Amino acid sequence: EPEVTQTPSHQVTQMGQEVILRCVPISNHLYFYWYRQILGQKVEFLVSFYNNEISEKSEIFDDQFSVERPDGSNFTLKIRSTKLEDSAMYFCASSRQPDTQYFGPGTRLTVL
Amino acid sequence: GESVGLHLPTLSVQEGDNSIINCAYSNSASDYFIWYKQESGKGPQFIIDIRSNMDKRQGQRVTVLLNKTVKHLSLQIAATQPGDSAVYFCAEKMNRDDKIIFGKGTRLHILP
Numbered sequence: 001e002p003e004v005t006q007t008p009s010h011q012v013t014q015m016g017q018e019v020i021l022r023c024v025p026i027s028n029h030l031y032f033y034w035y036r037q038i039l040g041q042k043v044e045f046l047v048s049f050y051n052n053e054i055s056e057k058s059e060i061f062d063d064q065f066s067v068e069r070p071d072g073s074n075f076t077l078k079i080r081s082t083k084l085e086d087s088a089m090y091f092c093a094s095s096r097q098p099d100t101q102y103f104g105p106g107t108r109l110t111v112l
Numbered sequence: 113g114e115s116v117g118l119h120l121p122t123l124s125v126q127e128g129d130n131s132i133i134n135c136a137y138s139n140s141a142s143d144y145f146i147w148y149k150q151e152s153g154k155g156p157q158f159i160i161d162i163r164s165n166m167d168k169r170q171g172q173r174v175t176v177l178l179n180k181t182v183k184h185l186s187l188q189i190a191a192t193q194p195g196d197s198a199v200y201f202c203a204e205k206m207n208r209d210d211k212i213i214f215g216k217g218t219r220l221h222i223l224p
Contacts, residue, residue, distance in 0.1 A: 004155075033210065033211075042215065042216050043203075043214040044214070045210075045212065048210035055210055103155035103156045104155050105154055105155045
């Protein structure tokens, strides 16, 4: 069964550094998403991406965040200058239609 | 405002018994509801969904019930197995939005 994959599984970075989290969505899906989950808290929506542009974003997704689909298979989330409070699990998701979203295993980001 | 909440943070069930996980939602405009299962260190795994024009949907060993009158959603798991131990999230979505709004989660313990 096709799955969303994410790399790396764990990323450790220093505050102020840039990080890029990578995702390979399910191949025939057209809608792509990033969510995050701070330890012990709810999963929170960050951004959705369709037809090569952002279709919706949350208040969390400020100018420090960006997304890109650099080729036909990858979908990336970049954080330009990481802060301590960016430490969280980041989940990529994809869907064929804008409803049932399938999530990847996540990248644990630790900002020191 | 938008919120999805769960009545109980932890539920313990004897293996083989049926379990019911409950969820209250406040946004009567939500069109679509989803249950996700999250095992430790993994991403949310889609279990079952239901649209607002339905009140019941069955899957393999799982049933979702939707009561729009009292804005209540439940997940029934029949004949629970050790592998059912996880955190279960209810989530909601409006057709006009891309984002899924997650609740806080209920931890289900399956007792041997």
